[in-house]
Amino acid sequence: MRASRRVRTFAAFLVLLVSLAGACRDRAPEGIALVGGTVFDGSGGPPLRDAVIIVRGTQVETIAPRANFDMPGRMEEIDITGKWVIPGLIDAHAHVEPWALDRYLVYGVTSVRNLHGPLDSILALRDRVKLGGQRGPRIYSTGAMVDGTPPTYPDALGVTDPGSARRAVDSLVLRGVDGLKLYSRMDSALLGAALDEARTFNLKVTGHLGLTDALTAAALGLRTMEHLSGVPEATRGGRETLMAAHRRGFFSGWTAFARSWATLDSTELARVAEGLAERQVVLVPTLVLHETLSRLGDSALYQDPALKAVPARAIADWNTPDMIRRAGWGQADFEAFARSLPAMDRFIRVFRAAGGIVAVGTDAVNQQLIPGESTHREMELLVRAGLAPEDALLAATRNGALLIGADSIGTIAPGRVADLVVLNADPLSNIRNTKNIDRVMARGVFVPVDSLRAGW
Numbered sequence: 001m002r003a004s005r006r007v008r009t010f011a012a013f014l015v016l017l018v019s020l021a022g023a024c025r026d027r028a029p030e031g032i033a034l035v036g037g038t039v040f041d042g043s044g045g046p047p048l049r050d051a052v053i054i055v056r057g058t059q060v061e062t063i064a065p066r067a068n069f070d071m072p073g074r075m076e077e078i079d080i081t082g083k084w085v086i087p088g089l090i091d092a093h094a095h096v097e098p099w100a101l102d103r104y105l106v107y108g109v110t111s112v113r114n115l116h117g118p119l120d121s122i123l124a125l126r127d128r129v130k131l132g133g134q135r136g137p138r139i140y141s142t143g144a145m146v147d148g149t150p151p152t153y154p155d156a157l158g159v160t161d162p163g164s165a166r167r168a169v170d171s172l173v174l175r176g177v178d179g180l181k182l183y184s185r186m187d188s189a190l191l192g193a194a195l196d197e198a199r200t201f202n203l204k205v206t207g208h209l210g211l212t213d214a215l216t217a218a219a220l221g222l223r224t225m226e227h228l229s230g231v232p233e234a235t236r237g238g239r240e241t242l243m244a245a246h247r248r249g250f251f252s253g254w255t256a257f258a259r260s261w262a263t264l265d266s267t268e269l270a271r272v273a274e275g276l277a278e279r280q281v282v283l284v285p286t287l288v289l290h291e292t293l294s295r296l297g298d299s300a301l302y303q304d305p306a307l308k309a310v311p312a313r314a315i316a317d318w319n320t321p322d323m324i325r326r327a328g329w330g331q332a333d334f335e336a337f338a339r340s341l342p343a344m345d346r347f348i349r350v351f352r353a354a355g356g357i358v359a360v361g362t363d364a365v366n367q368q369l370i371p372g373e374s375t376h377r378e379m380e381l382l383v384r385a386g387l388a389p390e391d392a393l394l395a396a397t398r399n400g401a402l403l404i405g406a407d408s409i410g411t412i413a414p415g416r417v418a419d420l421v422v423l424n425a426d427p428l429s430n431i432r433n434t435k436n437i438d439r440v441m442a443r444g445v446f447v448p449v450d451s452l453r454a455g456w
């Protein structure tokens with residue numbers, strides 16, 4: 001009697017368990033449906049209004065107009081009527097540090113192209129994020145940069161002749177880098193050898209140029225360039241003094257480069273812009289870096305409320321006064337840098353008009369550049385330079401994916417990774433609306449934006 005009651009109780013308990021599990025299974029959503037928003041998909045076509053985006057797992061499964069849409073079962077439906085959806089942003093010029101990872105995500109940057117860092121730690125960080133051991137944007141990394149000798153940074157690979165340039169590229173390929181960064185002390189012989197070796201491995205290459213000008217580098221096969229470097233050096237009139245300055249050292253070269261724009265002949269700059277566009281070079285102008293350097297003498301720069309996102313120890317590491325001292329910059333330099341900005345803007349306008357492709361990059365987390373926030377500022381500066389807001393958004397999405405060579409990111413389409421940013425306002429009417437973020441999804445999962453921000 002007692003035994004059989006116990007059996008019956010146990011059976012009832014089992015039935016209860018099974019039915020609870022069933023109920024849970026019935027309720028558990030199998031995907032997310034973002035319903036009613038306007039989608040800027042990064043393809044270059046017109047935005048899709050009143051759309052449905054279905055996300056299943058880490059991927060976008062469907063994107064379709066809401067009218068007559070047959071909603072699949074078990075979807076977590078989120079009404080985003082009145083909001084906009086753009087692809088997760090790509091910062092194509094980053095120097096990532098662990099503290100920056102959450103900042104990128106909160107600002108909607110879901111992929112970064114990391115151009116130089118300590119070889120071991122940056123590749124380890126990339127792999128940790130890739131394997132899910134660390135939350136962060138997807139990192140594509142060139143590992144350590146290749147430079148001439150003595151290398152500008154002690155953790156770069158310094159090369160002395162074409163043979164050692166090839167061996168440096170080989171060693172980076174063996175380490176599993178996603179691309180190659182060539183630096184300012186490489187002359188055309190070193191650059192040409194490294195480019196030729198990189199071609200063997202189908203490796204994407206970018207350059208921060210100094211001792212090789214941009215048109216020469218393009219003729220040697222370089223298809224991506226950072227900071228508009230090498231451009232003044234390619235003009236008649238700029239070349240000799242700039243090369244001498246680059247030979248003296250990094251800051252000497254940079255200072256002469258950054259000051260030169262305001263003094264150069266605009267027809268000559270236009271000739272270089274058209275030459276680079278013709279060779280289908282992708283430029284990463286990093287206007288936000290140029291603007292920031294021009295403001296280093298302005299106390300307001302150091303009181304930007306967005307700096308709250310930067311930890312005190314990172315600000316201490318920046319040690320901006322020490323950088324200014326090492327560079328030997330003073331107010332006259334900052335003013336000369338500022339005078340160069342309109343010439344850079346004009347150069348980008350001519351380059352775009354000639355069909356050139358621009359990508360968004362920032363140089364964060366270098367001094368005073370806030371990871372994520374500066375990505376939005378770069379889009380704003382590209383619009384100031386004359387790009388349409390659509391164009392600036394494509395520069396931060398599709399074009400970044402193009403130069404990384406990753407076709408799973410940068411656009412919203414079936415089968416692509418579900419990296420999405422939901423905006424509260426129309427970014428095409430005002431590019432600053434990209435900062436008005438409702439929510440961020442990275443690889444199909446919403447980023448806990450509010451709790452991350454609360455921790456800063």
Ligand SMILES: [Zn+2]
Pocket residue numbers: 093094095115363
């Ligand atoms: Zn950089």
